[in-house]
Amino acid sequence: xxxxxxxxxALSGVRxxxxxxxxTDLGFVAGVHIDGTRxxxxxxxxxxxxxxxxxxxxxxxxxHAVQALPHVTDVxxxxxxxxxxxxxxxxxxAGAGFEGAFPGESIGELGQLRDxxxxxxxxxxxxxxxxxxLRGGRSLEALAEDRLSxxxxxxxxxxxxxxxDQLGIDCSPGAPAFVxxxxxxxxxxxxxxxxxxxxxxxxxxxxxxxLCRSLLATRYGIPDPEEAAAA
Amino acid sequence: MYEKDGERYYVVDGHIALWNAGxxxxxxxxxxxxxxxYDYHRNLGPAEYLWTFEKxxxxxxxxxxxDIFEVGYADHAIFQxxxxxxxxxxxxNKVEQDAPLAEKYPDRFTLNGSxxxxxxxxxxxxxxxxxxxxxxxxxKLYTAEWKGDxxxxxxxxxxSARFLEKCQELGIRNVHVHKGPTxxxxxxxxxxxxxxxxxxxxxxxxxxxxxxVGLPRLEDFxxxxxxxxxxxxxxxxxxxxxxxxxxxxxxxxGELLYWLDEDRILFGSDYAIWQPKWLxxxxxxxxxxxxxxxxxxxxxxxxKKKILGLNAARLYGLEVPAEAGAVAASTDNxxxxxxxxxxx
Numbered sequence: 001x002x003x004x005x006x007x008x009x010a011l012s013g014v015r016x017x018x019x020x021x022x023x024t025d026l027g028f029v030a031g032v033h034i035d036g037t038r039x040x041x042x043x044x045x046x047x048x049x050x051x052x053x054x055x056x057x058x059x060x061x062x063x064h065a066v067q068a069l070p071h072v073t074d075v076x077x078x079x080x081x082x083x084x085x086x087x088x089x090x091x092x093x094a095g096a097g098f099e100g101a102f103p104g105e106s107i108g109e110l111g112q113l114r115d116x117x118x119x120x121x122x123x124x125x126x127x128x129x130x131x132x133x134l135r136g137g138r139s140l141e142a143l144a145e146d147r148l149s150x151x152x153x154x155x156x157x158x159x160x161x162x163x164x165d166q167l168g169i170d171c172s173p174g175a176p177a178f179v180x181x182x183x184x185x186x187x188x189x190x191x192x193x194x195x196x197x198x199x200x201x202x203x204x205x206x207x208x209x210x211l212c213r214s215l216l217a218t219r220y221g222i223p224d225p226e227e228a229a230a231a
Numbered sequence: 232m233y234e235k236d237g238e239r240y241y242v243v244d245g246h247i248a249l250w251n252a253g254x255x256x257x258x259x260x261x262x263x264x265x266x267x268x269y270d271y272h273r274n275l276g277p278a279e280y281l282w283t284f285e286k287x288x289x290x291x292x293x294x295x296x297x298d299i300f301e302v303g304y305a306d307h308a309i310f311q312x313x314x315x316x317x318x319x320x321x322x323x324n325k326v327e328q329d330a331p332l333a334e335k336y337p338d339r340f341t342l343n344g345s346x347x348x349x350x351x352x353x354x355x356x357x358x359x360x361x362x363x364x365x366x367x368x369x370x371k372l373y374t375a376e377w378k379g380d381x382x383x384x385x386x387x388x389x390x391s392a393r394f395l396e397k398c399q400e401l402g403i404r405n406v407h408v409h410k411g412p413t414x415x416x417x418x419x420x421x422x423x424x425x426x427x428x429x430x431x432x433x434x435x436x437x438x439x440x441x442x443x444v445g446l447p448r449l450e451d452f453x454x455x456x457x458x459x460x461x462x463x464x465x466x467x468x469x470x471x472x473x474x475x476x477x478x479x480x481x482x483x484x485g486e487l488l489y490w491l492d493e494d495r496i497l498f499g500s501d502y503a504i505w506q507p508k509w510l511x512x513x514x515x516x517x518x519x520x521x522x523x524x525x526x527x528x529x530x531x532x533x534x535k536k537k538i539l540g541l542n543a544a545r546l547y548g549l550e551v552p553a554e555a556g557a558v559a560a561s562t563d564n565x566x567x568x569x570x571x572x573x574x575x
Binding site: 050104106109113120203208210211214 | 260263270273417419420421
C-alpha cells in the first residue's frame with residue numbers, strides 16, 4: 001500500500017535547486033492525494049512570479065521521485081497559483097520538456113542552469129562546513145591539509161559530499177577536504193579567498209531561503225516558521 | 232532633512248513610484264504582480280505602516296507627498312517608472328503618470344524615464360521625446376518585463392546598445408536596472424546580473440545602479456561591481472530587511488562596503504511598498520552587530536550620510552544645503568585588493 005508518508009519521504013529528496021533545501025522543509029508541498037496506485041501531489045511556491053525554470057525543475061523532479069516509489073502506477077504533479085501553472089503542468093504531463101512548456105522562449109533545456117546552482121550550493125555548503133571547523137579552533141593551514149575522511153559526520157558535510165559527487169569531484173576518503181567547485185585544490189591562502197566569496201554565496205542562498213519561507217507563510221496565511229521558532 | 236543626535240542627514244529617496252494597479256487597470260498577471268508586491272509589503276514592513284490591499288493597489292498624490300516629504304524626511308525623491316503594460320493596460324507607473332507631480336514640485340522630484348529595446352526605432356524616438364519634454368537625467372529599466380510573447384530582454388544585446396548610445400548622446404547618465412524574475416531566455420538564471428557587466432564596460436560614461444543590489448544574486452552583483460567602477464548598489468528592497476532580519480541586513484551592507492565602497496551605495500525606499508520614514512529612522516540608528524564587525528567593519532555617520540543622500544546628490548547634480556555637512560569622498564577605495572576569486 002502506498003502511504004502519504006512514503007510519498008512525502010520521496011519528496012524530501014527533491015530540493016529547490018536555487019536554495020538547496022528540500023521541498024518538504026520549505027513548505028512547498030501543498031497536498032498529497034492517494035487513490036489506490038495513483039498519486040497526485042500539489043506544489044505551491046512563495047510568489048506568483050517565482051522563476052519558471054526553477055519551478056519547472058521542481059515539478060519534474062517531484063514527478064520522477066514519486067514515480068520511483070514501488071506500486072505507483074500513475075503520478076500527477078500540479079503546481080498551484082503560478083503564472084505558468086498551465087504551461088508547466090501541461091508540459092510535465094505530456095513529457096514535452098522545458099522547451100515544450102515555453103516554445104520560443106528558451107534556447108535549451110535546464111542542465112546548465114542546474115549545474116550552475118549545484119556549484120553555488122556546493123560553495124555555500126562547503127564554506128559553512130569550513131567556518132564551523134574554524135570556530136571550533138582549527139586553523140586555515142590545518143584545514144587546507146585535511147582529507148575528506150577527517151570531516152565530522154554532520155548533515156552539512158553529508159550534503160557537501162553529495163554535491164561533490166554530483167559535480168564529479170573526487171569523494172574518496174583520501175581526497176582533499178576543501179576544494180573549489182571545479183575540483184581544484186586549495187592551499188591555506190586559497191582557502192581564505194574561497195571563504196570570502198563562499199560566505200557571500202551563502203548569504204545570498206540563506207537570505208533567499210529565509211525570504212521564500214516568509215513570503216510563502218504570508219501568501220498562504222500559515223505561521224511564519226522563523227517567528228514560530230523564535231517564540 | 233533628518234536630524235538625530237546633532238547630526239543632519241540630507242535624504243534622497245532614490246526609488247519611488249506613483250502606481251495604478253487598481254481593479255480597472257489590471258489583468259490576471261497584473262493581479263498576480265500587485266499581490267506579490269503586497270506580500271512583500273505585509274511581510275517586511277512594520278505593522279503600523281501596513282495598508283489595506285485596496286489602498287496599496289491605488290493611492291493618491293497626497294498620500295505620496297505626505298509619506299515621502301511631510302513625515303518621511305526626504306529632501307528629494309526620484310521617480311523610477313515601470314511600464315508593465317502587458318499586465319496593467321494603462322501602465323503601472325509610466326513617466327506620464329508621475330509627471331504631473333514632478334512638474335508641480337520640480338525641486339522635490341527627479342523624474343526618470345524608461346526604455347525597452349524591443350521597441351526599436353519607435354522606442355528610440357520615445358526616449359528622445361521624454362528627454363525633450365522632461366529633461367530626464369536617468370532611466371529605470373526592467374529587463375524582466377513581458378511584451379507580447381517575450382518574457383524579457385538583456386542589457387548587453389546590440390538592440391540595447393543603441394539605446395544606451397542614445398542615453399550617452401542625450402546626457403542621460405544614470406541607468407537604474409531592476410532584475411528578475413523572468414527574462415529571456417527562460418532557461419537561463421532569471422536574476423542573472425551578468426549583462427550589467429558587458430553594458431558597464433561598453434559605456435564607461437554611464438552609471439549603472441543595480442536595484443535591490445542584485446538580490447538574490449548578491450555574490451554575482453558584488454563580483455561585477457568590484458570590477459566595474461561605474462556600477463552602483465541601489466538599496467531598494469534590501470534595506471527593509473533592517474526591520475525583520477537586521478543581522479541579514481548587516482551582512483548585506485557589510486559585504487557591499489567591502490566589495491564596492493561607501494560612495495557607490497544609494498538609499499531607496501521602493502515606495503509604496505515601504506515608506507522612507509521608518510527606513511531612515513532605523514538606518515540612522517543601525518549598527519553592524521559587534522561579533523560581525525571584525526570581518527565587516529562598522530557603519531560611521533559619514534557613511535550613513537553618503538548612503539542616505541549625498542551619493543545620489545552627486546549622481547544627479549542635486550544641491551546639498553551646507554548645514555547637511557558634506558563629507559569627503561573616500562580616496563583609497565580601489566576594488567577589493569585581495570585578488571578576489573570567481574564566486575562559482
